[in-house]
Amino acid sequence: xxxxxxxxxxxxxxxxxxxxxxxxxxxxxxxxxxxxxxxxxxxxxxxxxxxxxxxxxxxxxxxxxxxxxxxxxxxxxxxxxxxxxxxxxxxxxxxxxxxxxxxxxxxxxxxxxxxxxxxxxxxxxxxxxxxxxxxxxxxxxxxxxxxxxxxxxxxxxxxxxxxxxxxxxxxxxxxxxx
Numbered sequence: 001x002x003x004x005x006x007x008x009x010x011x012x013x014x015x016x017x018x019x020x021x022x023x024x025x026x027x028x029x030x031x032x033x034x035x036x037x038x039x040x041x042x043x044x045x046x047x048x049x050x051x052x053x054x055x056x057x058x059x060x061x062x063x064x065x066x067x068x069x070x071x072x073x074x075x076x077x078x079x080x081x082x083x084x085x086x087x088x089x090x091x092x093x094x095x096x097x098x099x100x101x102x103x104x105x106x107x108x109x110x111x112x113x114x115x116x117x118x119x120x121x122x123x124x125x126x127x128x129x130x131x132x133x134x135x136x137x138x139x140x141x142x143x144x145x146x147x148x149x150x151x152x153x154x155x156x157x158x159x160x161x162x163x164x165x166x167x168x169x170x171x172x173x174x175x176x177x178x
Contacts, residue, residue: 054087059094073103075110082114093127106136108145115149122153 053071057063061077072087075095082099083089089103095110105121106112108128115132116122122136126144139153 057095059092091128093125100132 055067055069055071055073057073057075057077057079059076062079063077064080066081067073067079067083067085070086072089073083073085074090074092075097076092078096080098082101083097084102086104088105088107089101090107091097091110091112093109097110097112097114099114101112101114101116102118104119105123106116106119107123107125108130109125110127111129111131113131116130116134116136119134119136121138122134122140124130124139124141124145124147126142128142128145130145130147131149133149134147134151134153136151136153139151141147
């Protein structure tokens, strides 16, 4: 007679509970619908109650041509040509624009080689470089910014100041805006 139980005796195997999980379904993303450009309404000036739209020239892009339109433009790469927009223009740090500019607000953090022919407001950031003449309603220049050219601001009210700046801030001339 044995004093222990035989551990090799067969036991019934546990039966797993039935799985009622539905198989996973894969719904491929729907393709965006293409809309002809003629069906898109033109963009109004910012602040006119419509959404603000901005076009971007990315940092690794170089383009030559002309930009015209009702929206805003941000240049992070290189662009050679004139820009005439009813919105804002931003030239990001490290970017370069070679050409004339007409825009509502112009923000320069990179390099602009050309004239700002018309703007309500121009901001020259600490990393900004402007080589050319400027005509604007107002001008803000941050410490560290560089400009070589003539600046006329406040001219829309007829009481503007005229400043000519030569590289590094040496030899600046001031006039009465005439």
